[in-house]
Amino acid sequence: TRFIGFGDMGVHYPPFHGDSTGAADVTKALEEEAAKGLDFILHFGDLSYARGRGYIWDQFMSQMSTVAEQIPYMVGVGNHEYDHVSGGEKDPSGAPENGFHPDWGNYGEDGGGECGVPTVHRYVSPDNGNGVFWYSFDYGLVHVIQFSSEHDFRPGSRQFLWLERDLKSVDR
Numbered sequence: 001t002r003f004i005g006f007g008d009m010g011v012h013y014p015p016f017h018g019d020s021t022g023a024a025d026v027t028k029a030l031e032e033e034a035a036k037g038l039d040f041i042l043h044f045g046d047l048s049y050a051r052g053r054g055y056i057w058d059q060f061m062s063q064m065s066t067v068a069e070q071i072p073y074m075v076g077v078g079n080h081e082y083d084h085v086s087g088g089e090k091d092p093s094g095a096p097e098n099g100f101h102p103d104w105g106n107y108g109e110d111g112g113g114e115c116g117v118p119t120v121h122r123y124v125s126p127d128n129g130n131g132v133f134w135y136s137f138d139y140g141l142v143h144v145i146q147f148s149s150e151h152d153f154r155p156g157s158r159q160f161l162w163l164e165r166d167l168k169s170v171d172r
Contacts, residue, residue, distance in 0.1 A: 001140035007044035045078020051112025083110040091115040
C-alpha cells in the first residue's frame with residue numbers, strides 16, 4: 001500500500017502569497033505521485049486556510065481537483081478548519097459549548113469561525129467515527145486512523161472511547 005500523509009497546505013494564490021510556491025509545489029508533487037500509482041492521500045488538516053472565506057475554499061478545491069479525481073483524498077480537520085471560541089451551536093462535530101480549550105493548549109480562533117462546517121460539507125468520510133473529525137478505514141493491510149487534535153482526546157472523552165473501540169476491533 002502506497003500513500004502519502006501530510007498536514008498544512010493552503011492555496012497558491014500569488015496576490016496573497018507573493019512568490020511563495022509551497023502549495024503549488026506540493027500539489028504538483030501529489031499529482032506526480034498519484035500518476036505513479038499512489039493508493040490514497042491522507043491530509044491531516046489545515047487544508048485551505050480559508051478561515052471563513054468561501055472563495056479560498058473554491059480555489060483550494062480547484063487546486064486539488066486533479067489529484068482528487070485520480071485517487072482517494074481523505075481529510076481531517078486542523079485548527080484552521082475548526083478552532084473557534086464562539087458559535088459552538090453551529091459546530092457539526094457535537095463538541096460541547098465552544099469546543100476543546102484545555103488550559104495547557106494554545107487553542108483559539110484559528111478557524112475564523114468555520115467550526116468545521118465547510119469541511120463537513122465538502123468531504124465524505126467513513127461513518128464509523130464522527131465524520132471528518134475522527135474516523136478509520138482499512139486499505140490493503142493498513143488500518144488508518146484519522147484522529148482530531150482539535151477535540152477532547154483525554155481518557156473518557158468520546159474520541160478516546162471511540163479510538164479504544166476501534167483499536168480493539170483491528171484483527172491482525
